Amino acid sequence: GIQVEQSPPDLILQEGANSTLRCNFSDSVNNLQWFHQNPWGQLINLFYIPSGTKQNGRLSATTVATERYSLLYISSSQTTDSGVYFCAVISMNRDDKIIFGKGTRLHILP
Amino acid sequence: EAQVTQNPRYLITVTGKKLTVTCSQNMNHEYMSWYRQDPGLGLRQIYYSMNVEVTDKGDVPEGYKVSRKEKRNFPLILESPSPNQTSLYFCASSLRAPGRAQETQYFGPGTRLLVL
Numbered sequence A: 001g002i003q004v005e006q007s008p009p010d011l012i013l014q015e016g017a018n019s020t021l022r023c024n025f026s027d028s029v030n031n032l033q034w035f036h037q038n039p040w041g042q043l044i045n046l047f048y049i050p051s052g053t054k055q056n057g058r059l060s061a062t063t064v065a066t067e068r069y070s071l072l073y074i075s076s077s078q079t080t081d082s083g084v085y086f087c088a089v090i091s092m093n094r095d096d097k098i099i100f101g102k103g104t105r106l107h108i109l110p
Numbered sequence B: 001e002a003q004v005t006q007n008p009r010y011l012i013t014v015t016g017k018k019l020t021v022t023c024s025q026n027m028n029h030e031y032m033s034w035y036r037q038d039p040g041l042g043l044r045q046i047y048y049s050m051n052v053e054v055t056d057k058g059d060v061p062e063g064y065k066v067s068r069k070e071k072r073n074f075p076l077i078l079e080s081p082s083p084n085q086t087s088l089y090f091c092a093s094s095l096r097a098p099g100r101a102q103e104t105q106y107f108g109p110g111t112r113l114l115v116l
Helices: none
Strands: A004-007 A010-014 A020-027 A028-035 A043-049 A053-055 A061-062 A069-074 A085-092 A103-108 B004-007 B010-013 B019-025 B031-038 B042-051 B054-057 B076-079 B087-094 B111-114
Touching: A004 A085, A010 A020, A020 A028, A020 A085, A020 A103, A028 A069, A043 A053, A043 A061, A069 A085, A085 B042, B004 B031, B004 B087, B010 B019, B019 B031, B019 B111
Parallel strands: A010 A103, B010 B111
Antiparallel strands: A004 A020, A020 A069, A028 A043, A028 A085, A053 A061, A061 A069, A085 A103, B004 B019, B019 B076, B031 B042, B031 B087, B042 B054, B087 B111
């Protein structure tokens, strides 16, 4: 089945810094989403982005489907950005099973 | 308010004692699924359902059962829980299967299960 790898696994930054999180996937996808899990465990959808670029405030995401990767950018980090960021994909061959990466744990220091 | 609810939120039980974790959504979603989250492993799909009476195995279905008798409910059943099923469980739903359209997954708040 499709493999999803996220990097880095952990990231510690000072408040105000910028960061880039990466998601590589091993097969063609027709769905890619980024999620944020806050320190209380709540999972929130950030972007649906199987290709192209989207922006939402300080966050933006780019997926290059032909090269099988996606990037999540966080600018001017705030402590509320702390948590775990997950990439999740659905293979072109299976439109009903969602595969998550293992996540990037982000800790923003005040 | 559109939401996915799970109950209970926390559960401590003993090996072999059957339990059910309920999941309900009020958005008339067709697609529902269960995940477990374990440290270092991310979220792994246990079972999913494309619609009423249609369920299928995810990546880690062993030791679990599900049913989808009504569109809004998708309970997760552990017939004989074991300590390796200690985990954080999430239920999620979307209007249709996520791969068929621009579908956002809505997650429940999670159920933390400890099996002694």
